[in-house]
Amino acid sequence: xxxxxxxxxxxxxxxxxLRLSCAASGRxxxxxxxxxxxxxxGKEREFxxxxxxxxINTYYADSVxxxxxxxxxxxKNTVYLQMNSLKPEDTANYYCAAGFPITPTHTxxxxxxxxxxxxxxxS
Numbered sequence: 001x002x003x004x005x006x007x008x009x010x011x012x013x014x015x016x017x018l019r020l021s022c023a024a025s026g027r028x029x030x031x032x033x034x035x036x037x038x039x040x041x042g043k044e045r046e047f048x049x050x051x052x053x054x055x056i057n058t059y060y061a062d063s064v065x066x067x068x069x070x071x072x073x074x075x076k077n078t079v080y081l082q083m084n085s086l087k088p089e090d091t092a093n094y095y096c097a098a099g100f101p102i103t104p105t106h107t108x109x110x111x112x113x114x115x116x117x118x119x120x121x122x123s
Contacts, residue, residue: 001026001112002024002025002026002028002029002032002098002111002112003024003025003026003112004022004023004024004025004096004097004098004112004113004114005022005023005024005114005115006020006021006022006094006095006096006114006115006116006117007020007021007022007023007117008020008021008117009094009117009118009119009120010118010119010120011120011121011122012086012119012120012121012122013121013122014086014087014088014121014122014123015085015086016086016121017082017083017084017085017086018083018086018119019080019081019082019083020036020080020081020083020094020096020117020119021078021079021080022034022036022078022079022080022081022096022114023076023077023078024077024078024079024098025077026077029074029077029098030053030074031053032053032098032099032100032112033050033051033052033053033098033099033100033101033104034050034051034070034072034079034096034097034098035047035048035049035050035051035096035097035098035099035101035104035110036048036049036050036070036079036081036094036095036096036097037094037095037096037097037107038090038092038093038094038095038119039092039093039095039116040091040092040093043092045095045107046061047061047104047105047106047107048060048061048064048068048081048094049061049064049068049069049070049081050070050101050104050105051070051071051072051079052104055071055072055074058070059104059105061105063089064083064090067083067084067085067086068081068082068083068084069081069082069084070082079096081094081096083119086119086121087121088121088122088123089121090119090121091119091120091121092118092119093116093117093118093119094116094117094118094119095113095114095115095116096113096114097110097111097112097113097114098110098111098112099111099112
């Protein structure tokens with residue numbers, strides 16, 4: 001069992017930056033691939049970024065590539081999402097997830113989810 005708690009969301013102006021954190025419980029954190037997803041009101045949850053259990057492989061949605069960076073610190077049982085050059089369209093509730101996905105972009109392939117942290121980008 002893994003419990004995930006996101007933090008770091010907030011209100012920021014367009015062009016600004018935020019760093020989201022996802023703290024995981026459980027000693028097996030390092031075995032899981034981790035993903036960040038987001039969901040805006042009235043829209044489906046969408047993939048943002050993912051990182052392999054080793055941290056070697058990372059994946060990004062085209063919409064955030066070059067602006068967002070995912071990383072993990074297994075010693076702290078934490079995964080991060082550094083978000084730069086934020087745009088109003090990045091406004092959403094951001095969720096982290098843990099699992100063993102064959103396809104890291106698929107929400108259905110993650111076993112554990114946090115409750116999310118809200119990111120609001122003003123224009």
